[in-house]
């Protein structure tokens with residue numbers, strides 16, 4: 397089967413997570429992704445948080461599958477010449493260096509266009525061009541703070557109150573996914589114009605794009621003065637006094653209130669919980685499931701707004717109903733009533749989840765140095781493409797092969813090795 401991106405060559409000048417996640421996705425779909433790394437060291441994630449001495453860390457192997465690796469010192473004249481050749485023969489260059497690093501290396505947008513007018517140059521930065529913070533270097537949690545996720549996540553009162561970081565990579569992998577959409581769009585655009593273009597996605601923008609409902613809430617709050625679906629309504633109206641969207645704990649973000657509820661064993665199992673959503677049109681089935689038929693007709697419960705003052709009582713009733721049921725048993729009951737809910741799944745459980753393994757969302761890969769390991773496969777499924785995840789490359793594993801493809805002979809390649817260009 398020909399993969400859809402076969403024939404697209406990508407120079408993968410990325411490191412850490414945001415850039416590598418983007419190029420890994422494109423490699424799964426068939427692009428020839430050539431990871432360009434500094435000789436001797438490579439991507440810093442190869443050596444960070446190693447679980448096996450001297451073997452590429454899982455951080456690296458889980459973000460760089462299906463790629464080839466060439467080492468190249470792009471600050472040396474010969475290294476620059478190799479990169480120029482690569483640019484001339486490639487479709488896309490993806491980078492996520494600190495602001496200005498590519499320019500300092502001599503590869504400005506103008507220079508790249510001179511070398512290859514069809515080139516698409518895709519970048520991740522912390523902030524967008526021209527932003528008053530454009531010079532800042534940024535990692536995941538910095539982006540979550542700058543993009544609105546941290547101020548709207550967590551508890552608004554009590555112990556642990558304050559902005560909170562999500563464990564999900566909203567700044568890193570999420571930005572990489574946005575960038576991948578930008579790259580594919582630019583490739584389609586190039587089919588029409590014959591020209592490449594610059595594509596950029598800032599981590600702040602990518603986080604903000606996921607905080608759309610919170611920006612919605614900010615505007616509603618400024619207009620209406622309160623947010624009726626927030627847990628503070630109506631008992632803690634002072635939380636809305638400063639007209640700043642408050643944190644909502646585990647509340648649902650849409651029009652359907654939801655909460656994380658305790659199940660059997662929560663006292664000792666940190667993940668013995670389910671998420672339960674009180675979906676408007678599922679109210680009657682919820683009453684049936686809970687054995688509370690009187691709530692079906694009581695005007696104090698029949699609309700979402702009427703229920704909100706009683707939402708704690710409603711959740712307490714559900715918790716009481718499931719206190720002798722495991723999270724899986726609880727979901728098995730509620731699913732019969734079409735109630736949107738799920739168990740809180742731990743990483744231990746997800747790693748062993750048969751459905752995820754069957755669908756290819758979790759896959760086992762054989763690596764030449766570490767042996768077998770599990771990684772997260774393509775979250776996107778196709779009818780005519782089953783992405784196969786292969787091992788991440790060892791540092792410089794394909795250096796000689798790629799140099800030969802670029803036309804360098806054995807003597808020249810040996811010289812490059814001898815003088816540390818590769």
Ligand SMILES: CC(C)(COP(=O)(O)OP(=O)(O)OC[C@H]1O[C@@H](n2cnc3c(N)ncnc32)[C@H](O)[C@@H]1OP(=O)(O)O)[C@@H](O)C(=O)NCCC(=O)NCCS
Pocket residue numbers: 411412413414415432433434435468469470471492493494495496497498500501520521522532533534535536567568
């Ligand atoms: C992630 C980040 C904070 C790391 O910062 P850092 O470790 O200081 O690394 P930088 O990217 O700033 O710098 C890399 C340097 O290595 C150099 N370099 C990279 N690859 C090289 C190569 N193959 N040969 C020679 N030099 C190389 C760069 O030219 C740059 O040098 P310079 O600063 O002297 O110009 C920074 O890259 C960044 O802000 N990136 C943009 C946002 C982002 O993607 N964040 C991470 C999300 S996971």
